[in-house]
Amino acid sequence: MTFPRFNLAAFETAHQDARHDMARALDHICRDTGFLVLEGHGVAPDVIADIWQAAEVFFAQNSRAKHAVAPPYQGYPYGYLGPDTEALARSKGEETPPDLKESFNGGPIKVPADACADAMGFCYQPTLWPDVPGFRAAWEAYYAAMEDLAARVMRAFAVALALPDDHFDPFIANPISALRALHYPATLDVPLDKQQRAGAHTDYGSLTILLPQPGGAGLQVQQDGAWVDVPTFEGAFVINIGDLMARWTADRWVSTLHRVVAKPGQPARQSLAFFHQPDWDAEIVPLDGSNAYPPVRSGPYLMGKFQATGV
């Protein structure tokens, strides 16, 4: 399969017929694989290089330094998760050994003044900043760039769904997205049975913006029962649809099962995943007017999903 690509800047500047054709192509991709390579994103190379390097420095620290920013209690959504703490396949009810990875997680930079108590107790808990020079500034700059980019992608999505381009704007005024830096240590031996770098799962939210290790292999999507490699392109992101968007579109669009495969002798791999999530109170009702799914609020929906993956 040739992996679908979409150029956001070309879409945004296209006129009438060309724009319509691109929107149709985007709709097809989201119905078919729900994964695409995003070009023309306009994120400044410095913003990417700075967070990439800050994450490398963070993960290169010893375990004690990393655990200094571990979640203070179980269920705290942010901080450092060491090896043996997460198995993503459990979100699909599959019992597997823990994923061969470690991660650092952070939440929204701005807290709205009227956030409710449940939101304050979950997604608006503070990000725990590691003692790595320049980390916080690099992280916040990248997070802000991802928030802007996700809003632009949501506009393209609206057009692809034959809606006004600002349709989603009121739902993503104060998004509760999370940013996750991932490090997959080099694999020496054969992993345990069913053990992966990231077990097969779907993402939870509206869309994910992934920056994979340049030239690195391992991310795979399931297509017709087979695992297909996702290619990496220098300077491009990988975008995928999450469960909430599939639900929003009444399953017109697919939230595709994916994993990061583990094999013996792999070099270390790093990636950054931005999980875009509409405002806590955004009510997600099927866009086609059907009753395919009852309404859910974005925040409680996310909280419910979050609980299943700890080991």
Ligand SMILES: O=C(O)CCC(=O)C(=O)O
């Ligand atoms: O690291 C990657 O390439 C993908 C990770 C992923 O799918 C996730 O964390 O949800």
Ligand SMILES: [Fe+2]
């Ligand atoms: Fe994922």
